[in-house]
Amino acid sequence: MKIEDILEKKKDEKLFLLGNEAAVRGALEAGITFTSTYPGTPSSEIGNVLAKIAKKAGVYFEFSVNEKVALEVSAAAAASGLRSFVFMKHVGLNVAADAFMSTAYTGVRGGMIILSADDPSMHSSQNEQDNRLFAQMAGVPVLEPANPQEVKDLMHYGVEISEEFQIPVLMRTTTRVSHMRAIVKLGDIKKKNKEGFFEKEENRFNIAPAFARKLRKSLVEKLQQIEEVANNSTVNQIVKECNSKTGVITSGAPYNYVIDVVNENNLQVNILKLGLSYPFPRGLVRKFLDGLERVIIVEEVEPFIEKEVLALIGKEYKKIKVHGKLDDTFPRIYEYNPDIIAESIAKVVNFNLPEQTDKNIDIEPPFRPPVLCPGCPHRSSIYAIKKAVNSLKIRDEDVIYSNDIGCYTLAMQPPYNMADYCICMGSSIGIGSGMAKATKQKVISLIGDSTFFHAGIPPLINAVHNRANIMVVVLDNRITAMTGGQPNPSIPLDGWGEETPVISIEELAKATGAGYVAVINPGNIKKATEIFKEALQYKGVSVVISRSPCIMLKSKEKRPNFQINQEKCTRCQICLKQFNCPAIYKKDDGSIHINELLCTGCGVCVQVCPQKAIEVKK
Amino acid sequence: MCTGMSPESNRGEKMISKKCYKIYLIGIGGQGTIKTATIIGEAAMSQGLNVVMSEVHGMAQRGGTVVTEMKIGQAESPLIERNAANLVLAFEPSEILRTLDKIGEQTQVIANSSTIVPFTVSLGISTYPEKKRMLDKLKKEINNFYLIDAEKLAKEAGHLITANIVILGAALAIPGFPISRKIVIESVKKNLPVRMIDINLKALELGYKELFSE
Numbered sequence: 001m002k003i004e005d006i007l008e009k010k011k012d013e014k015l016f017l018l019g020n021e022a023a024v025r026g027a028l029e030a031g032i033t034f035t036s037t038y039p040g041t042p043s044s045e046i047g048n049v050l051a052k053i054a055k056k057a058g059v060y061f062e063f064s065v066n067e068k069v070a071l072e073v074s075a076a077a078a079a080s081g082l083r084s085f086v087f088m089k090h091v092g093l094n095v096a097a098d099a100f101m102s103t104a105y106t107g108v109r110g111g112m113i114i115l116s117a118d119d120p121s122m123h124s125s126q127n128e129q130d131n132r133l134f135a136q137m138a139g140v141p142v143l144e145p146a147n148p149q150e151v152k153d154l155m156h157y158g159v160e161i162s163e164e165f166q167i168p169v170l171m172r173t174t175t176r177v178s179h180m181r182a183i184v185k186l187g188d189i190k191k192k193n194k195e196g197f198f199e200k201e202e203n204r205f206n207i208a209p210a211f212a213r214k215l216r217k218s219l220v221e222k223l224q225q226i227e228e229v230a231n232n233s234t235v236n237q238i239v240k241e242c243n244s245k246t247g248v249i250t251s252g253a254p255y256n257y258v259i260d261v262v263n264e265n266n267l268q269v270n271i272l273k274l275g276l277s278y279p280f281p282r283g284l285v286r287k288f289l290d291g292l293e294r295v296i297i298v299e300e301v302e303p304f305i306e307k308e309v310l311a312l313i314g315k316e317y318k319k320i321k322v323h324g325k326l327d328d329t330f331p332r333i334y335e336y337n338p339d340i341i342a343e344s345i346a347k348v349v350n351f352n353l354p355e356q357t358d359k360n361i362d363i364e365p366p367f368r369p370p371v372l373c374p375g376c377p378h379r380s381s382i383y384a385i386k387k388a389v390n391s392l393k394i395r396d397e398d399v400i401y402s403n404d405i406g407c408y409t410l411a412m413q414p415p416y417n418m419a420d421y422c423i424c425m426g427s428s429i430g431i432g433s434g435m436a437k438a439t440k441q442k443v444i445s446l447i448g449d450s451t452f453f454h455a456g457i458p459p460l461i462n463a464v465h466n467r468a469n470i471m472v473v474v475l476d477n478r479i480t481a482m483t484g485g486q487p488n489p490s491i492p493l494d495g496w497g498e499e500t501p502v503i504s505i506e507e508l509a510k511a512t513g514a515g516y517v518a519v520i521n522p523g524n525i526k527k528a529t530e531i532f533k534e535a536l537q538y539k540g541v542s543v544v545i546s547r548s549p550c551i552m553l554k555s556k557e558k559r560p561n562f563q564i565n566q567e568k569c570t571r572c573q574i575c576l577k578q579f580n581c582p583a584i585y586k587k588d589d590g591s592i593h594i595n596e597l598l599c600t601g602c603g604v605c606v607q608v609c610p611q612k613a614i615e616v617k618k
Numbered sequence: 619m620c621t622g623m624s625p626e627s628n629r630g631e632k633m634i635s636k637k638c639y640k641i642y643l644i645g646i647g648g649q650g651t652i653k654t655a656t657i658i659g660e661a662a663m664s665q666g667l668n669v670v671m672s673e674v675h676g677m678a679q680r681g682g683t684v685v686t687e688m689k690i691g692q693a694e695s696p697l698i699e700r701n702a703a704n705l706v707l708a709f710e711p712s713e714i715l716r717t718l719d720k721i722g723e724q725t726q727v728i729a730n731s732s733t734i735v736p737f738t739v740s741l742g743i744s745t746y747p748e749k750k751r752m753l754d755k756l757k758k759e760i761n762n763f764y765l766i767d768a769e770k771l772a773k774e775a776g777h778l779i780t781a782n783i784v785i786l787g788a789a790l791a792i793p794g795f796p797i798s799r800k801i802v803i804e805s806v807k808k809n810l811p812v813r814m815i816d817i818n819l820k821a822l823e824l825g826y827k828e829l830f831s832e
Contacts, residue, residue: 001808001809014663016656016660016663018673041675041677042675044676045675123674123677124675124676146694147670176672176696179672180673180696181656181672181696182669183663253695256670259694259695338695338698338699339700342699354699354701354702356701359718359759359760361718361756363715363752364747365712365715366712366735366736366738366739366747367743368681368682368713368736369682370647370680370682371680371681372680373680407680410680414738414741415741482680484675576740580740580741582736582737585735585740586739586740595734596778597778597779
């Protein structure tokens with residue numbers, strides 16, 4: 001499939017789409033003409049696709065500087081009458097929370113979808129948070145698609161609800177929906193207005209307390225009306241009805257597991273699937289529960305539906321047993337799978353689980369965590385920082401590495417061990433400032449270019465203003481790398497590939513008043529080490545911008561291959577154990593070699609080798 | 619307004635038969651496991667079959683273990699149950715040790731014999747299994763175990779990076795593989811860069827012959 005197919009294929013044609021790709025098609029079919037994001041797994045591919053096709057589709061798209069700004073620009077577009085779509089990973093909504101809460105109050109005019117890609121089991125995230133609870137707190141309706149087809153279709157449905165009730169709608173996906181690929185039958189693409197007009201309206205888009213009190217009342221009224229919609233919506237449907245006293249209520253990815261398990265084992269249970277789970281459709285659920293003796297709730301992360309069901313049953317004194325997370329029928333944490341669903345349902349409904357066969361193999365696979373790529377400039381930077389720290393004879397326990405969110409988080413692993421504290425976007429500098437004030441230890445804050453723009457600037461100002469003694473290293477690889485390579489304000493291209501002004505990290509750093517600001521190329525290990533030594537000795541805030549493009553950006557160039565001259569190599573293993581490039585490996589006979597498929601030809605290992613044993617392969 | 623979705627999205631009404639073919643692909647970030655699975659999936663769709671698949675993106679793609687699961691036929695969820703894979707494609711031999719719970723009596727396993735030793739081994743915080751002992755054990759314990767030197771065949775085809783397509787070719791030779799070779803070839807053509815098509819088709823052929831002759 002070509003990415004352009006997402007735009008070009010016609011109604012009733014079928015594509016094999018990722019959930020995230022289906023979201024783009026859904027947005028186009030729903031007449032959405034304004035889109036924004038800050039990249040974050042598992043939502044990133046939505047932006048990657050829009051970056052390629054939005055312009056051609058006549059849709060505005062931007063990589064915003066962070067999720068809060070992304071939400072604000074889309075909210076403004078919706079207030080101006082356009083249909084808008086903002087998307088982010090689940091923790092992105094934490095960054096956007098302030099704007100999110102208030103946009104629920106002001107509401108919208110054009111339909112607005114806020115997609116939050118939750119990450120049960122934390123495949124690539126720092127926590128497992130269920131943003132249905134966030135939506136409930138804000139008072140925003142929640143859609144829960146189970147597969148790519150539903151992602152696409154619910155975009156349209158969500159826009160309709162949003163526009164009819166003038167309220168933003170949250171689409172909650174999870175990793176297994178966003179990163180599920182399946183056949184999607186396409187609908188028509190709606191051509192809609194590209195240019196909005198903001199009509200002024202007294203007391204509407206200004207949440208000063210006097211106005212907010214009225215907006216609060218109107219929000220609650222909207223939710224009551226939408227509950228009626230939820231009660232009668234076909235996205236909330238009884239998908240299996242039979243003569244049984246047992247019911248199952250489920251939503252999102254767990255629905256897929258439930259259906260497969262029920263069919264595989266021919267279980268006789270009634271099944272209610274919720275696609276619009278908040279406001280909770282109490283009327284529909286009441287009807288579904290009628291005549292049941294027990295109900296099983298199958299949902300991921302938090303017992304959201306389960307508590308609503310318990311509240312309903314409690315309020316009406318119904319005698320129905322509720323099985324879910326709260327009675328330990330299902331695991332309280334992590335994502336589900338078909339085996340977990342089968343075992344959990346078998347605690348309540350009697351059926352034979354398939355017999356397990358175990359292999360008699362007592363060999364453990366090697367530990368294979370993700371690793372900085374061969375040729376990654378971050379490796380050179382952190383190697384040089386380590387060298388600088390060692391040559392200043394600072395003991396390991398006396399230096400705190402305050403790390404941040406990006407590829408360089410991988411410096412947490414041996415042999416570097418350079419992530420003593422790392423919690424969220426931009427935290428390296430805030431935490432670093434606090435550490436510098438609370439202790440006498442040396443503080444090194446590591447932050448990427450995109451993360452610096454996202455949430456690193458206010459804490460840098462804070463560090464200077466409050467006279468913290470820290471070294472900030474901006475690992476500027478000219479891209480938002482971990483999420484697959486999106487542009488950010490440090491390069492002269494925007495999300496569409498159009499020219500845009502470069503925003504200079506060094507000028508920003510100087511403007512904060514940081515006393516020491518330097519720019520280095522980490523590819524020169526010796527010089528980089530010298531600069532880090534200077535910056536470490538500076539009293540106050542020092543900022544070193546370590547600039548070299550991500551190796552992924554270079555991968556198409558012709559590059560030399562390197563090899564190790566076995567006659568010169570003394571097997572000191574500095575390249576292997578200190579520099580630790582994954583392209584370098586040791587054979588069983590103890591000799592050291594370079595894997596030609598993995599080597600990217602960056603040549604930095606040549607500088608690392610004290611014997612000059614690494615040379616260009618002729 | 620706001621009463622429901624278009625009829626084609628009412629997937630819940632579709633009840634599932636027990637017939638589907640389950641493929642579990644495991645490899646290391648950068649080896650092309652997702653691309654291989656996508657080629658299979660699009661081919662399945664061209665052949666008129668239902669297909670669902672689950673991918674791994676993000677941090678794990680940086681040299682870590684990457685798993686792709688797919689079901690071809692009637693299924694809603696792509697995640698494969700315990701002991702239930704029809705076919706396991708292991709792009710690196712030690713990675714099979716991570717998939718043992720998906721392998722049952724009937725499971726066919728194709729493994730690439732070329733090893734990739736992670737950095738944790740050179741640091742001494744993990745060990746790579748002794749290769750011969752590992753392969754002997756796997757052969758003994760897995761009923762249908764096929765080992766191929768995908769790297770060698772890929773070089774023969776013209777480039778090391780076609781190793782994933784060699785493995786795909788071998789999969790086509792497995793009895794019961796649900797998609798025709800012709801349709802897979804079309805899908806390879808549609809999913810890979812034009813200038814690489816010839817060597818990839820050669821890689822597919824070499825992989826196929828490697829197992830077909832057995």
